[in-house]
Amino acid sequence: MTSQASFDPQAFRAALGTFTTGVTIITTRGPDGAPVGVTANSFNSVSLNPPLVLWSLAKSARSLEAFSNHQHWNVHVLSAAQEGLSGRFASPGEDKFAGIELDEGISDAPLLPGCTARFQCRTAFSYEGGDHVIFVGEVHSYDRSPEPPLVYQAGQYAVAARKPRTELRLAAPPPPECSYTEDLLGYLLGRAHYQMLHALRRMLAGDALDEANFFLLSVLCIRDDLTLDELNAFVSYTGIEATAEMMAQLEGRRFVACERRGRQNRYVLTADGREVALRQIALAKAQEDNLADKLGVGDVMALKLMLKRLVAATDPGLPDLWAPR
Amino acid sequence: MTSQASFDPQAFRAALGTFTTGVTIITTRGPDGAPVGVTANSFNSVSLNPPLVLWSLAKSARSLEAFSNHQHWNVHVLSAAQEGLSGRFASPGEDKFAGIELDEGISDAPLLPGCTARFQCRTAFSYEGGDHVIFVGEVHSYDRSPEPPLVYQAGQYAVAARKPRTELRLAAPPPPECSYTEDLLGYLLGRAHYQMLHALRRMLAGDALDEANFFLLSVLCIRDDLTLDELNAFVSYTGIEATAEMMAQLEGRRFVACERRGRQNRYVLTADGREVALRQIALAKAQEDNLADKLGVGDVMALKLMLKRLVAATDPGLPDLWAPR
Structure with missing residues (x-):
């Protein structure tokens, strides 16, 4: 426990930062009628x-005068796609509203598009x-969109992976002596990958490509004109090793053409091969x-973000x- | 835009709920000295x-009297593991503190263990x-732990998948006519799975088990004494089809023993097989x-949660x- 006398502002801020928030931009008009806006995560419903x-809002903020004098302000709950906007309104200086086409609101306070939710308010206290200064506003109008919201935690932007309302178990609770459970990351990754591929293969029954052929065509679909070695540099981490025989088979099915240049065979996708890959x-x-x-769109965003990391x-x-070449 | 006259409380609450929050439990003592606590997501730093x-706190809350009369209260930022506690303190009735061993704080306000962060406060306004009623408290003491925090969004608990501070790209920005990019979920899943497996295999070079053998032993490690058909019911979605020959090979390496009962061969793991699987x-x-x-622990939690979903x-x-049998 850190007691107040020894509060280090940075450590105290870090402890507060463990409380997750959304991100908002709050806008109003200055005394001169110019649009004013700040990024804030201190928003909450009352x-x-x-x-x-x-x-x-910090008493030291340049926008304090505007918010103190103008009764009307809008709260924008930012969407995950608006991270850039959050950064823009968090730092002073430039013209924050440049290039933004504002929506029509019930007051003259600027109303930004593309948000997850918006609340048009009038200062109550x-x-x-x-x-x-704590501003309490009465909400006079609001709207929301299906855009997944941006999240802020411990100084980083984030996306929420939501838990189901009831406990999610794939299998019966395992006996305690079990060597691994459904909670092993490697198990979940493998099962997720193969289930997706399995479902894809069933939909593709007509094309009857096996996993190796599917991967090879997918690579050629992005990067054509490869030698066997070059192909393998892209796929061998999957455990698949493309051989001249496998390529000859793909040639036989007219998915791939082999061009002999010098001493090297180079493989290119045929129109048929491209068609089956694109399907x-x-x-x-x-x-x-x-x-x-x-x-949920935001949940899948969270999954992809973590897979990418x-x-x-x-x-x-x-x-x-x-890579361009 | 919905204007105030027509506010539907449920829709308004849903719009407010798009603003993500952490979850806190706030505790104090009642006039009789009994511990009092409520779950709140309306917390914020000022x-x-x-x-x-x-x-x-709602003016209708039973705990209003306690919080109005007692100056000392503690804010507990809940960890992802404390979802159950959140539920317990969100509903009235039962003895919320039953079975909880409290920590020692600077006041008599109950201090709960296992949280991500805690703030011991005294009412300022x-x-x-x-x-x-809006309670503003001066923080007299705080602490935090590395436990990842619980998140709340749109009425559901969640875990945050944090974005890196700089843009995360696996590859050069693809040309616009590209048929797929690194953002395709199936690509990311496959690449994540095979990279993990690839790294595992390199560490296991001595054991030299191929993917199919690895999967078969992993299944037998949890569920022994299976026929070939039963084994395949567990693994065939991966594209692997266990054959009598593959099993004979595992028998030859003494990882598996085959027991002939009636007309069926049943496969069991040997001590050697178990050892290599456990490794x-x-x-x-x-x-x-x-x-x-x-x-990040919380980020991997978010990944596993989404994989499971x-x-x-x-x-x-x-x-x-x-499943037990």
């Missing part, structure tokens, strides 16, 4: 009847709060959209499939 | 100097807030711990590996 919300990719995208419907952290040094 | 925080599983767990260090949503009807 009362349903009357409908009241609050937030606090303003209260003393140490080095901040698979379209189905994989449909599968993802379907999951976003079921699990995992991939970056465990990259064995794969060549960049998308 | 001021650094002096250190002030605020939260609001209490303000009018419609159907709620792999131990390494997979070490790999997961290492990732949690790199990516994905697995549940795409389950082709696999038998329960852990």
